[in-house]
Amino acid sequence: MPFACNQDLRIHYIVEGKGPPLVLQHGFSWSADAWRICGYTDALRDR
Structure with a gap:
């Protein structure tokens, strides 16, 4: 899993x-x- 670190x-x-x-x-x-689950990532992926 990728993480970004910001302070602690x-x-x-x-x-x-x-x-x-x-x-x-x-x-x-x-x-x-x-x-x-709600379908947002599928709907926005190509935009």
């Missing part, structure tokens, strides 16, 4: 598709998988 925090990220970056921030009780 490790931030996990996932790269999908190509092009300019788009950051999807999940809510408090969700995880990054929620964007896949």
Whole structure:
């Protein structure tokens, strides 16, 4: 799993598709998988 480090925090990220970056921030009780489950990553991957 790729991580970016900022001070004492490790931030996990996932790269999908190509092009300019788009950051999807999940809510408090969700995880990054929620964007896949709801179909957002598939819909945005080629854009």
